Each structure stands twice: as C-alpha cells, then as structure tokens.
Amino acid sequence: MLIKRIHGWEVPEREATSESAYLNRRGLVKAMGLGAIAASVPGLARAEDDPSAKLYPAKANATYGAPTPMTAEKLATTYNNYYEFDTDKSIYKAAQKLPIRPWMIKVAGLVEKPFEIDIDSLLAKMPLEERVYRHRCVETWSMIVPWSGFAMKSLVEFCKPTSGAKYVVMQTLNNPKVMPGEKDSTYPWPYTEGLAMDEAMNDLCFVATGLYGKPIPKQNGAPLRLVAPWKYGFKNVKSIVSIEFTEKRPVSFWEKLNSDEYGFWANVNPQVPHPRWSQATEKPLGTSDRVPTQLYNGYGEFVAGLYEGRKSEKLFM
Numbered sequence: 001m002l003i004k005r006i007h008g009w010e011v012p013e014r015e016a017t018s019e020s021a022y023l024n025r026r027g028l029v030k031a032m033g034l035g036a037i038a039a040s041v042p043g044l045a046r047a048e049d050d051p052s053a054k055l056y057p058a059k060a061n062a063t064y065g066a067p068t069p070m071t072a073e074k075l076a077t078t079y080n081n082y083y084e085f086d087t088d089k090s091i092y093k094a095a096q097k098l099p100i101r102p103w104m105i106k107v108a109g110l111v112e113k114p115f116e117i118d119i120d121s122l123l124a125k126m127p128l129e130e131r132v133y134r135h136r137c138v139e140t141w142s143m144i145v146p147w148s149g150f151a152m153k154s155l156v157e158f159c160k161p162t163s164g165a166k167y168v169v170m171q172t173l174n175n176p177k178v179m180p181g182e183k184d185s186t187y188p189w190p191y192t193e194g195l196a197m198d199e200a201m202n203d204l205c206f207v208a209t210g211l212y213g214k215p216i217p218k219q220n221g222a223p224l225r226l227v228a229p230w231k232y233g234f235k236n237v238k239s240i241v242s243i244e245f246t247e248k249r250p251v252s253f254w255e256k257l258n259s260d261e262y263g264f265w266a267n268v269n270p271q272v273p274h275p276r277w278s279q280a281t282e283k284p285l286g287t288s289d290r291v292p293t294q295l296y297n298g299y300g301e302f303v304a305g306l307y308e309g310r311k312s313e314k315l316f317m
C-alpha cells in the first residue's frame, strides 16, 4: 500500500459467483463433506483437515443484507493482502506455513481478569453464523464474500472489559520464521489495529473464523480475523493472537507508517480521496467494471450514528 505500488487488481481470472451457484455449492459442501472445493485450488490446505471443519457451514444471517454478486471463492482465496508473507497479492501458497494449531489468544488490559484461550475453546463458546458482506480495500478493489464467525460484540462481552476500556486493540501473530515479511524492519510489526468500544459493540462488527462455508483459509487470516465492513479493508486485522482493552487510542499499523494516508477511523467514503488516488469508484474482483463506492461501504444505516458525536475527527481516512 505505501512502499511498493502493486497493480494487484490485474487478476487474470475474473469470474463472479452468482448467489444461486454459491447456495447450491453450500448445500453440496454440507452433503459431501468439506474437501472437494478446497482441493480445487492447488497449494491450499484441505479444509477438512482443519479441526473446526465440522462447525461449518454456519446458519445464514441476512439481517445486514444479501449483497450480490458473490466473488468467486477462488479469487477471494488467491488474491490477498497479507504483508507478513509478502507485499505481493499471491501469498496464498506461502501462507500455508502459518501454524494455526495450537492457537492461543491472549486477552489483556482493562478487563476483569486477563486470560488466554485457545481457538477451539473460543469457537465452542461463540454463536457461529454466516454473513455475506461487502469488502472495500483502500486500494480500490472490492469483493462480496460469505464470512462465518461471530459478532465482535459476543467476543467483547466474553472478555469482560471494565468501564475504563475505550478501545479494543488487536494484533496479528509475530513469527518471522514463518512470516518472512516480518523480517522487514521498515514495517512496525506486529500488525496492529483497533476499534473504539462502541464500534466493536456495533451489531455489524464481526469476527470471521470461516469463509465460503468452511474454516477460514490461512491466507484470509486463519484462525480468526476482524471484519468491519464499513471501513477500509486494512482495519480487518488477520490471524489475531492478542486482544487488549485500553483507555488510550492505539496507533495502528498503517497509521504508524503514514498517518496522512491511513488514519485510525478509515471509514469508507467515496467523496474523500486518498491523497494519491480517488475513492469514488471500485473494481469488484472478478469483473473489469468500475462501480460507484458507497458511503460507509453501503452500511450507513447500521453505523452512521457511531460518528454523530465525532464530526471533528478525520473519520474517512
């Protein structure tokens, strides 16, 4: 995003999945077990080998809309931003080295009692569901994908923050042995992102542990990643190992690198250009179109109220 300009949206294969095709496939996945589709992308781990495989597909929740057309699974799982592996979009093979079991998540800071929990115990406690969300990258590509997981609100409540907590700060695994990008000291590792508490408690805010009715692939942020669909994609921190509640607003990864270009709030707004390019339109993965970008990525009815009292902040960059 900052240092090396990549024309990553020039993805060769451009096919979108229609909703009916996805739903048919979803039924098929359930009926046949989970292996057939993952096996169709060479270099990907087999979904049925994931210990959480039996939890998916989760029950669909369309409360927040059913956007279409769905992005093809193959595209969403082979065209990724995961700088810990490389600044290139084709990290999906390299990401298979990410060890996702055992996977401990540390909960610290302003909570009743700090604790650690392993991903499978957490999954057993959370109400899993599937939501189809739009995703808008600050680089102007976009996708529509079915995430499975749980409301961020459920996770926050489980962590029991104290009344002094104003922000929730999340970090990605820091392991340069398997994530070679983390050897590059020009970046402020580990990848860190944060939300204000009311954002984290908003019903739209989601934690993804699955994608396309299966455990979330490593390249998309296994075993758990944030999904805040009204914000630019860089807020959606992947492969979370640490959740800390703070009084002070954190400085996030991209903000630390260049606060003039990547702010803390990072809400999608077509009227506010990035200093180096327009945000008025976006390019859905799998098409050669440019379509208008929507304020809050189309989720204003759920989240605009969060920002009523924050008009003096740089809400859109």
Ligand code: MTE
Binding pocket: 076, 079, 080, 081, 082, 083, 084, 136, 137, 138, 172, 191, 219, 220, 221, 232, 233, 234, 235, 236, 237, 238, 239
């Ligand atoms: N999380 C980590 N740890 N590292 C990253 O490089 N990239 C972000 C976000 N989360 C990133 C990350 C950006 S810029 C985007 S657009 C999304 O992940 C991409 O998610 P996807 O690869 O699942 O589409």
